[in-house]
Amino acid sequence: MFLIICFILGLVAVASNPSPYFAALGLVVSAGIGCGLLVGLGNSFLSLVLFLIYLGGILVVFAYTAALAAEPYPESWGDWSVLVYVIVYFSGLVYVNSNFVEGWGCGWFSGEEISGLEIVRGDFSGVALLYSYGGGMLVLGG
Structure with a gap:
């Protein structure tokens, strides 16, 4: 607060x-x-x-x-x-x-998603998407 x-x-x-x-x-x-x-x-x-x-x-x-x-x-x-x-x-x-x-x-709400025995952080999955799909966009933007 x-x-x-x-x-x-x-x-x-x-x-x-x-x-x-x-x-x-x-x-x-x-x-x-x-x-x-x-x-x-x-x-x-x-x-x-x-x-x-x-x-x-x-x-x-x-x-x-x-x-x-x-x-x-x-x-x-x-x-x-x-x-x-x-x-x-x-x-x-x-x-x-x-x-x-x-x-x-x-x-x-917080950045964690809990499903079963795994915890997925919202910002870490964004980093994974940046490295997996972001390379093509970087080349296209360049």
């Missing part, structure tokens, strides 16, 4: 900040916490791959936006204009959660 709350806080930090510096920081924190959620559900390999690929993409986007936005004093999360956005987004989240969502735990 703590990771879910931190994930939501990180996404609100990304959505409410007009400056690319702080928004990219919130995006990296949200990606790390989202990968922590995946680890908690049993998908450790998927979490690692997603984190490495996502951080590479964020690095490129952050370098591009930092080069375009040359503000000497960017707005931060403590400014009043950004605080208004944070309050609006949180009130929208509370409204949606109270009226449309049954509970926080609906739809979450």
